[in-house]
Amino acid sequence: xxxxxxxxxxxxxxxxxxxxxxxxxxxxxxxxxxxxxxxxxxxxxxxxxxxxxxxxxxxxxxxxxxxxxxxxxxxxxxxxxxxxxxxxxxxxxxxxxxxxxxxxxxxxxxxxxxxxxxxxxxxxxxxxxxxxxxxxxxxxxxxxxxxxxxxxxxxxxxxxxxxxxxxxxxxxxxxxxxxxxxxxxxxxxxxxxxxxxxxxxxxxxxxxxxxxxxxxxxxxxxxxxxxxxxxxxxxxxxxxxxxxxxxxxxxxxxxxxxxxxxxxxxxxxxxxxxxxxxxxxxxx
Amino acid sequence: xxxxxxxxxxxxxxxxxxxxxxxxxxxxxxxxxxxxxxxxxxxxxxxxxxxxxxxxxxxxxxxxxxxxxxxxxxxxxxxxxxxxxxxxxxxxxxxxxxxxxxxxxxxxxxxxxxxxxxxxxxxxxxxxxxxxxxxxxxxxxxxxxxxxxxxxxxxxxxxxxxxxxxxxxxxxxxxxxxxxxxxxxxxxxxxxxxxxxxxxxxxxxxxxxxxxxxxxxxxxxxxxxxxxxxxxxxxxxxxxxxxxxxxxxxxxxxxxxxxxxxxxxxxxxxxxxxxxxxxxxxxxxxxxxxxxxxxxxxxxxxxxxxxxxxxxxxxxxxxxxxxxxxxxxxxxx
Numbered sequence: 071x072x073x074x075x076x077x078x079x080x081x082x083x084x085x086x087x088x089x090x091x092x093x094x095x096x097x098x099x100x101x102x103x104x105x106x107x108x109x110x111x112x113x114x115x116x117x118x119x120x121x122x123x124x125x126x127x128x129x130x131x132x133x134x135x136x137x138x139x140x141x142x143x144x145x146x147x148x149x150x151x152x153x154x155x156x157x158x159x160x161x162x163x164x165x166x167x168x169x170x171x172x173x174x175x176x177x178x179x180x181x182x183x184x185x186x187x188x189x190x191x192x193x194x195x196x197x198x199x200x201x202x203x204x205x206x207x208x209x210x211x212x213x214x215x216x217x218x219x220x221x222x223x224x225x226x227x228x229x230x231x232x233x234x235x236x237x238x239x240x241x242x243x244x245x246x247x248x249x250x251x252x253x254x255x256x257x258x259x260x261x262x263x264x265x266x267x268x269x270x271x272x273x274x275x276x277x278x279x280x281x282x283x284x285x286x287x288x289x290x291x292x293x294x295x296x297x298x299x300x301x302x303x304x305x306x307x308x309x310x311x312x313x314x315x316x317x318x319x320x321x322x323x324x325x326x327x328x329x330x331x332x333x334x335x336x337x338x339x340x341x342x343x344x345x346x347x348x349x350x351x352x353x354x
Numbered sequence: 355x356x357x358x359x360x361x362x363x364x365x366x367x368x369x370x371x372x373x374x375x376x377x378x379x380x381x382x383x384x385x386x387x388x389x390x391x392x393x394x395x396x397x398x399x400x401x402x403x404x405x406x407x408x409x410x411x412x413x414x415x416x417x418x419x420x421x422x423x424x425x426x427x428x429x430x431x432x433x434x435x436x437x438x439x440x441x442x443x444x445x446x447x448x449x450x451x452x453x454x455x456x457x458x459x460x461x462x463x464x465x466x467x468x469x470x471x472x473x474x475x476x477x478x479x480x481x482x483x484x485x486x487x488x489x490x491x492x493x494x495x496x497x498x499x500x501x502x503x504x505x506x507x508x509x510x511x512x513x514x515x516x517x518x519x520x521x522x523x524x525x526x527x528x529x530x531x532x533x534x535x536x537x538x539x540x541x542x543x544x545x546x547x548x549x550x551x552x553x554x555x556x557x558x559x560x561x562x563x564x565x566x567x568x569x570x571x572x573x574x575x576x577x578x579x580x581x582x583x584x585x586x587x588x589x590x591x592x593x594x595x596x597x598x599x600x601x602x603x604x605x606x607x608x609x610x611x612x613x614x615x616x617x618x619x620x621x622x623x624x625x626x627x628x629x630x631x632x633x634x635x636x637x638x639x640x641x642x643x644x645x646x647x648x649x650x651x652x653x654x655x656x657x658x659x660x661x662x663x664x665x666x667x668x669x670x671x672x673x674x675x676x677x678x679x680x681x682x683x684x685x686x687x
Contacts, residue, residue, distance in 0.1 A: 149573065175575025187570035189563045199556075200563045204575035206556040210584065213555040224556060263574060 092178025108157030201266030373640020398614025450590030625680020
């Protein structure tokens with residue numbers, strides 16, 4: 071229920087605000103998700119060819135590459151929108167085959183989209199509340215009857231969402247339909263919706279595309295804060311090399327669907343293949 | 355007040371009531387169209403099927419009696435019980451939910467991501483199937499719904515309004531059917547309940563989310579399939595309400611399925627995606643129809659009610675194709 075907003079929610083010292091619904095006992099630094107020899111094609115078009123890399127718990131992992139390199143396809147594979155023809159994906163130590171995106175969301179994989187995919191007619195608050203749907207367990211029957219425990223559950227989730235709104239500094243647009251918000255704020259609301267699911271793995275598809283410098287700095291700060299405060303593992307696609315070098319722990323580079331580089335930002339930026347393919351600097 | 359003015363008021367009142375009846379049907383269309391982009395041609399037949407099932411359950415008819423008798427040479431028709439109305443309504447509701455679940459599992463599941471026209475064709479198939487199935491299950495004779503809804507003109511209202519007329523004029527009072535009043539109240543409760551549900555519950559948010567963006571809804575873990583079952587169940591419930599009201603008005607007969615055609619102009623007026631639009635559209639059509647019949651009818655020889663709504667819809671299509679409340683159609687070139 072959208073209970074009338076209670077200012078106490080914000081001032082009350084909260085014992086702990088964590089995003090831990092999907093956190094588990096995998097120690098930091100261990101492999102959270104492992105992609106092995108994955109290939110994906112659409113008809114004759116090979117979007118991804120034999121790509122392997124891993125994402126370790128607690129890190130910020132960047133996926134970079136020129137346009138059409140297969141970055142978004144990779145994200146779609148991880149989140150279950152696409153099913154690769156070859157290769158295996160191991161998540162939390164368990165190999166998985168074709169998985170629907172709904173199931174991926176239930177296992178703690180959340181994402182944002184390159185072209186913002188918010189629910190435009192709904193308010194910021196409702197958009198972020200939808201992010202918690204996998205955590206809401208009281209069933210339709212009780213919800214429809216406006217049954218006590220179902221209402222109480224909704225209010226608890228509302229409290230968590232208020233924390234996220236607070237964290238992302240979007241209190242002032244709580245009730246605004248997101249369709250009316252400027253681009254930068256929409257991106258932030260979308261991040262909020264993904265965070266609301268308390269993900270173990272957060273996938274961000276170009277979180278800073280089309281933003282001005284100030285907005286980029288804000289977004290970088292939020293991403294780093296999410297990573298450090300909540301220990302959320304993040305995989306992100308980004309074109310702004312400066313940002314990538316600043317915020318990511320490790321970088322994987324794709325070009326024409328193949329992996330051409332993998333390592334720390336430093337290593338990757340010195341890799342000659344990457345310089346050739348991505349930065350377009352000719353050999354001589 | 356002069357009798358002519360009172361006549362005018364009476365016509366508007368009756369138009370509003372008739373409009374509510376149209377809205378009840380249009381509402382079912384809007385719910386499904388919003389959530390899945392499917393124009394459900396079978397909505398009218400669903401109302402018919404719900405009404406048939408309700409009467410069948412209540413009067414203790416044996417389902418498929420003709421079929422059973424033909425195969426086994428028996429002669430069963432009735433279980434010999436009369437269910438209380440509330441039990442019959444709940445039983446019918448269970449049947450409509452089961453129907454929604456089966457339709458999703460057998461048909462819709464296999465048509466995910468198909469063109470709207472293919473889904474539309476599937477609902478045409480559903481309409482004819484359901485009509486035949488209802489016939490087979492409950493027989494094709496005209497039945498009366500009797501679940502205790504008051505009907506007939508209200509004498510109290512007639513007496514009250516007779517007093518309003520100017521002294522000495524031979525005015526006999528307004529005619530308002532009690533059934534129509536009940537239908538209006540039920541429609542109001544239905545719309546308020548649906549609105550509260552969609553605004554203030556997690557499932558309601560999921561419904562709105564799916565209506566807004568399928569892909570984003572999937573990414574937050576909303577299962578499209580269960581949402582579709584829920585939407586079709588709700589549409590089945592709305593069909594049941596419409597079936598009860600229309601059935602009580604004109605008997606449960608197979609022409610009931612044609613009320614879907616009356617919902618079309620309502621949808622074009624109100625917009626296919628707007629619940630308030632379905633209500634306001636229904637009211638406008640209802641009132642417009644009755645007023646036109648009263649004032650224009652005599653000039654063109656009557657029977658205006660049969661086509662007036664469609665002409666209004668046609669005019670709307672020319673000047674405001676998205677309807678009064680629909681989302682504006684913006685084409686990017």
